[in-house]
Amino acid sequence: MSKKRNNPQATIEPFIADRWSPRAFAADRPVEGDKLIACFEAARWAPSCFGDEPWRFIVCDRVRDPATWQQLLDCLTPRNREWACNAPVLMMVCAATLFRNGKPNRWGQYDTGQAAVSLCLQAGVLGLATHQMGGFDGDAVRKAFSIPDEFTPMAALALGYQADPDILDEGFRETETAERRRQPMEEAFFFGRWAGSD
Ligand SMILES: Cc1cc2nc3c(=O)[nH]c(=O)nc-3n(C[C@H](O)[C@H](O)[C@H](O)COP(=O)(O)O)c2cc1C
Numbered sequence: 001m002s003k004k005r006n007n008p009q010a011t012i013e014p015f016i017a018d019r020w021s022p023r024a025f026a027a028d029r030p031v032e033g034d035k036l037i038a039c040f041e042a043a044r045w046a047p048s049c050f051g052d053e054p055w056r057f058i059v060c061d062r063v064r065d066p067a068t069w070q071q072l073l074d075c076l077t078p079r080n081r082e083w084a085c086n087a088p089v090l091m092m093v094c095a096a097t098l099f100r101n102g103k104p105n106r107w108g109q110y111d112t113g114q115a116a117v118s119l120c121l122q123a124g125v126l127g128l129a130t131h132q133m134g135g136f137d138g139d140a141v142r143k144a145f146s147i148p149d150e151f152t153p154m155a156a157l158a159l160g161y162q163a164d165p166d167i168l169d170e171g172f173r174e175t176e177t178a179e180r181r182r183q184p185m186e187e188a189f190f191f192g193r194w195a196g197s198d
Pocket of ligand 1: 021022
């Protein structure tokens with residue numbers, strides 16, 4: 001289900017324009033194995049500083065392993081849990097703080113975000129929906145999944161098929177059906193100099 005955007009300023013490819021973050025997931029529609037693998041493949045081919053590939057994805061599929069799926073769900077904030085409980089796949093996206101040669105990697109989080117959005121875009125092309133979440137307990141997730149110190153849990157990611165917004169409570173339903181909004185292009189893209197610096 002695509003969604004109206006408030007101020008498109010150019011025509012772009014539908015697979016980019018139509019990606020958004022719904023909360024209504026179909027609990028009874030698992031994600032097919034081949035589609036899941038295609039999503040991982042898209043993330044694999046993201047660019048990264050020195051080609052270090054600093055991303056790691058912990059994948060919890062309710063069909064394959066309900067216990068780990070529940071463990072990750074339990075790490076989410078209560079408000080996120082309310083809707084993410086319907087997503088058949090939950091992931092934890094982690095970023096390396098060090099390059100493989102042991103030196104600090106200050107681009108690890110940047111690169112990991114690129115891998116995550118590649119996954120989200122591929123999911124959209126396959127008819128799936130994604131919703132990333134910063135609302136989770138980092139200490140709990142580190143402990144539950146034995147995440148090493150040199151990796152930072154960055155975001156949880158819900159993946160699945162979209163459902164009717166009617167399954168949501170009133171507050172979420174309103175957001176689900178509202179127009180998507182972005183700041184004007186001029187506020188984020190500066191030709192030649194930082195805007196307002198002259
Ligand atoms: C790193 C990150 C953290 C986010 N955290 C949450 C969250 O905890 N809960 C939530 O419902 N949405 C969360 N979102 C979704 C954003 O609110 C959403 O992407 C943003 O409003 C833009 O909407 P769109 O993705 O539909 O274009 C997060 C998104 C990102 C990328």
